[in-house]
Amino acid sequence: MQGILATTALLMALVLSPVLAAAFETGQIFVSTERGNEVVVLSPEYEIVARIETSRRPRDMHFNADHTLLYVACGDDDVIDIIDVATLEVIDSIPTGPSPEVFVFSPDQTQIFVSNEEDSVLEFIDLATQTVTARVPTGAEPEGVINSLDGTTVFVTSEVADMVHVVDRATARVTKNIIVGTRPRRFVVTPDGAELWVSDELSSEVHVIDIATLEVKEVHTFLPPGFRPEDVTPVGMEVTADGSRMLITLGRANHLAVVDMADRTSVDYVLVGSRAWAVALTADQTTAIVANGLSDDITVIDMATLRPLLSIAVGRTPHAVVIDD
Amino acid sequence: MSLAFAFLVVVAGLLPAILPAQEAAPEKEAVLIGHISLSDDPRYLQDWGYARLVVPPPVRSIEGAMLALEDMAFVSDAAGIAPVVDAREAANAAEVATAVMELSGAGAAFVVLDLPGDMVAAVAEATADLPITLINATAPEDALRAACYPNMLHSGPSDRMQMDTFAQYLRAMGWEEVLVLVGEDPRDTVMAEVLQASLDRLRLEVVEARPFTLATDPESREGNNVRLLTGGVDYDVVFVADTRGEFGRYVPYATQLPRPVMGSVGLTVQAWHWAMERDGATQVSSRFDRQHGRRMTTQDWAAWIAVKGIIIAYTRAPDRTRESLTGFMRSEAMRLDGSKGVTLNYRTWDGQLRMPMLLASSEAVIAIAPVEGFLHATNTLDTLGVDEAEFVCN
Numbered sequence: 001m002q003g004i005l006a007t008t009a010l011l012m013a014l015v016l017s018p019v020l021a022a023a024f025e026t027g028q029i030f031v032s033t034e035r036g037n038e039v040v041v042l043s044p045e046y047e048i049v050a051r052i053e054t055s056r057r058p059r060d061m062h063f064n065a066d067h068t069l070l071y072v073a074c075g076d077d078d079v080i081d082i083i084d085v086a087t088l089e090v091i092d093s094i095p096t097g098p099s100p101e102v103f104v105f106s107p108d109q110t111q112i113f114v115s116n117e118e119d120s121v122l123e124f125i126d127l128a129t130q131t132v133t134a135r136v137p138t139g140a141e142p143e144g145v146i147n148s149l150d151g152t153t154v155f156v157t158s159e160v161a162d163m164v165h166v167v168d169r170a171t172a173r174v175t176k177n178i179i180v181g182t183r184p185r186r187f188v189v190t191p192d193g194a195e196l197w198v199s200d201e202l203s204s205e206v207h208v209i210d211i212a213t214l215e216v217k218e219v220h221t222f223l224p225p226g227f228r229p230e231d232v233t234p235v236g237m238e239v240t241a242d243g244s245r246m247l248i249t250l251g252r253a254n255h256l257a258v259v260d261m262a263d264r265t266s267v268d269y270v271l272v273g274s275r276a277w278a279v280a281l282t283a284d285q286t287t288a289i290v291a292n293g294l295s296d297d298i299t300v301i302d303m304a305t306l307r308p309l310l311s312i313a314v315g316r317t318p319h320a321v322v323i324d325d
Numbered sequence: 326m327s328l329a330f331a332f333l334v335v336v337a338g339l340l341p342a343i344l345p346a347q348e349a350a351p352e353k354e355a356v357l358i359g360h361i362s363l364s365d366d367p368r369y370l371q372d373w374g375y376a377r378l379v380v381p382p383p384v385r386s387i388e389g390a391m392l393a394l395e396d397m398a399f400v401s402d403a404a405g406i407a408p409v410v411d412a413r414e415a416a417n418a419a420e421v422a423t424a425v426m427e428l429s430g431a432g433a434a435f436v437v438l439d440l441p442g443d444m445v446a447a448v449a450e451a452t453a454d455l456p457i458t459l460i461n462a463t464a465p466e467d468a469l470r471a472a473c474y475p476n477m478l479h480s481g482p483s484d485r486m487q488m489d490t491f492a493q494y495l496r497a498m499g500w501e502e503v504l505v506l507v508g509e510d511p512r513d514t515v516m517a518e519v520l521q522a523s524l525d526r527l528r529l530e531v532v533e534a535r536p537f538t539l540a541t542d543p544e545s546r547e548g549n550n551v552r553l554l555t556g557g558v559d560y561d562v563v564f565v566a567d568t569r570g571e572f573g574r575y576v577p578y579a580t581q582l583p584r585p586v587m588g589s590v591g592l593t594v595q596a597w598h599w600a601m602e603r604d605g606a607t608q609v610s611s612r613f614d615r616q617h618g619r620r621m622t623t624q625d626w627a628a629w630i631a632v633k634g635i636i637i638a639y640t641r642a643p644d645r646t647r648e649s650l651t652g653f654m655r656s657e658a659m660r661l662d663g664s665k666g667v668t669l670n671y672r673t674w675d676g677q678l679r680m681p682m683l684l685a686s687s688e689a690v691i692a693i694a695p696v697e698g699f700l701h702a703t704n705t706l707d708t709l710g711v712d713e714a715e716f717v718c719n
C-alpha cells in the first residue's frame with residue numbers, strides 16, 4: 001500500500017514540478033503537540049528544524065498521496081489544518097464538526113472520514129469541495145477511524161460504548177456493531193487486508209477482528225516485566241510493511257510491545273517515555289518513533305535491536321507522529 | 326471473552342438514523358432503574374446561614390444518572406435493552422422504603438440512592454428481603470460499608486478512602502504533622518476520627534485536634550479566632566473538618582503559621598472534578614455541562630457510574646436474572662470505565678467501588694491517588710479505604 005502510494009507520488013513528483021520533487025521524501029518527522037498548538041518538525045537527524053503554529057489542539061495527522069500536504073485535525077478549533085510540506089506553513093483549513101480527533105483519507109483521496117469526539121459523529125468530508133456530505137451517529141467519544149483496504153468500509157471506535165462501528169462507505173450507514181474490550185481507541189489493518197486490530201485501553205487488550213466475517217478472532221494481552229495488567233493501557237499501533245511485526249504502545253506501562261506476527265505469543269518490550277501513545281515507522285522500517293504524552297517527548301527506537309536510542313523533548317502533549325518518507 | 330458475547334453483536338445498532346433498512350427493530354427488553362433522592366436534603370441546602378454562602382455546589386445527582394443513559398444508548402441498543410430511570414423524591418425514610426418497594430414491584434433490580442447516611446441504613450434494613458440491589462451513591466459513612474448489607478453496593482467514595490487520599494499526599498509531600506480543627510456537626514467528628522486512622526496507618530501525626538465554634542462571643546475566642554486556634558503549636562498543615570464549610574472558609578490565609586489548609590476547604594478530596602483533564606474526563610464533563618448547564622460534581626459522577634455499571638451488567642452478565650446481574654456486578658469480570666484512567670469494580674468484601682481519588686483545589690486537580698509510590702499486594706486502588714485484611718463486618 002505504502003509502496004504503491006509512494007510510487008504514484010514519485011511519478012507525480014517527477015512529472016509535475018520541481019517544487020513537489022523538493023518536498024518529496026525529506027525524511028522529516030512531524031509531531032503534533034496537543035497543548036503546544038503546533039506541529040514540530042524534526043530533521044532525519046532528530047534536530048528540531050521548525051515549529052508550525054496551527055489551530056488549537058492539533059491531534060491526528062496524515063499526508064496526501066504525494067506528501068506535498070500534511071493534514072492536521074485540530075480539536076479545539078473544529079478544523080483540519082492543511083500544511084504545505086515545502087514551506088512548512090498552514091495554507092488552508094477545512095471546517096469539521098466539534099472536536100475532530102482522528103481521521104483518514106479514503107483510499108482514492110476524495111474523502112476524509114473524521115471522528116468528532118464531542119458530538120459523537122463520524123463525518124464524511126468531500127475533499128474537493130471541503131463540505132460535509134454525511135454525518136454518521138456513533139457511540140459516545142468516537143476515536144479511531146480506518147478504511148478497509150478495498151475502500152468500501154470505514155471502521156470507527158466508540159470509547160464509551162466499547163464497540164467498533166462498521167460503516168458502509170457508499171450509504172454512510174452503520175451496518176454492524178462489534179463489541180470489543182473497554183475503551184477501544186485505535187486501529188491497524190494488516191497489510192494483507194484480512195485483519196483489523198483494535199486497542200482496548202482500559203481492559204488492557206487488543207482485539208483482532210476478521211474483516212471478512214466481522215467477528216472477533218483473537219484477543220491479545222500484554223504484560224511488560226514488573227507491571228500489573230491494570231497498568232497496561234494499549235493505544236497506538238503500527239504494523240511493519242511486510243506484516244511481520246505489530247507495534248503497540250502500552251500507555252501508562254511506558255513500553256512499546258512488538259508482536260511477532262507469525263508466532264503471536266512472542267512479544268518484545270521496549271522502554272519508552274511516560275504514557276506512550278502514537279507510534280510511527282520509517283519507510284525503511286529501521287526506526288520506530290513513539291510519542292509520550294505525559295513526558296512531552298518522543299522516543300526513537302532501533303527496530304533491529306529493539307533498543308531505545310534517544311528521547312527528544314518536543315513540546316506540550318505530543319499526540320501524533322508522521323514521517324515524510 | 327468477546328466471543329462469549331457474540332450474541333450481542335448479532336443485533337446491529339438500532340437508532341433510526343443507522344438502522345439498516347431491511348432490518349425490523351426487534352422488541353427491546355425494558356430495564357427499569359430506580360433513583361431516589363431526598364426533597365430538601367440538608368446536605369445540599371443552598372440557603373442556610375445568613376451569609377451569601379453557596380458552599381456545596383447545587384446537586385441533582387439524577388442528572389448524572391441521565392447522562393449515563395445517554396452515554397450508554399448505543400450499548401443498550403446493541404444488547405436489545407431499553408433502560409429507563411424512574412426518579413423519585415422522598416421526604417423521609419418511610420417514603421424512601423415505600424419507593425423502593427414500588428420500584429421493586431415494577432421490576433427494578435437496582436435502585437440508586439442519593440440520601441444521607443442514616444436514611445441509607447434505614448432503607449437497607451427495611452428492604453433487606455426484597456429482590457433488589459441498592460447502590461449508595463452519596464453517603465460516605467464507613468459504617469454503611471461495615472454493616473455488610475447483602476443488598477447494597479457503594480458507588481461513591483467512603484470517608485476512609487477520602488482520608489487515606491489526604492494521608493498518602495501528606496506522606497508523599499513529607500508533611501507529617503497535622504493540626505486538626507474540628508467543627509460541631511457530628512459529621513465533623515467522624516471526619517476527624519477517620520483522618521486519625523488514616524494518618525496512623527502511614528505514621529503521620531495529629532499534633533493537636535482543636536474544636537472550633539461559630540459562636541463569636543469573647544469567652545469562646547479560643548474556638549472562634551483562627552489565629553488563636555492555629556497558634557501556640559507547630560505543624561506542617563492545617564486540616565479543617567467542617568462539613569458545612571461556614572467556618573472553614575475563613576481559615577486559609579488566616580492561620581498563625583503560614584501553612585497550607587486542607588480537608589473541607591482549601592485542598593479537598595473528590596471522586597470527580599471539572600478540572601480533571603486526563604483519561605477522557607474532559608469529554609464526560611463537557612457532555613454533562615452541555616446537557617445540564619453546570620459543572621459535574623462528585624455526586625453526579627457517583628450516580629453516573631452507578632447507572633453505567635448497571636447497564637454494563639445487563640449487557641455483559643451471562644443472563645439477566647437478578648442473581649446473575651448482581652453476581653456479575655460484584656465480580657472481577659466487571660470492568661467499569663469511569664474516565665479516570667483505570668478500570669473500576671466493586672470490592673467483594675464491602676461492596677465499595679474501587680476508584681482513583683482526586684486532590685483538588687477550586688481551580689485544579691493537584692494530585693491523583695493512589696499517589697505514585699503507594700503499592701499494594703493485589704490492586705493499588707485498595708490502598709484507599711478499608712482493605713480486605715482489616716475489614717470486619719459489624
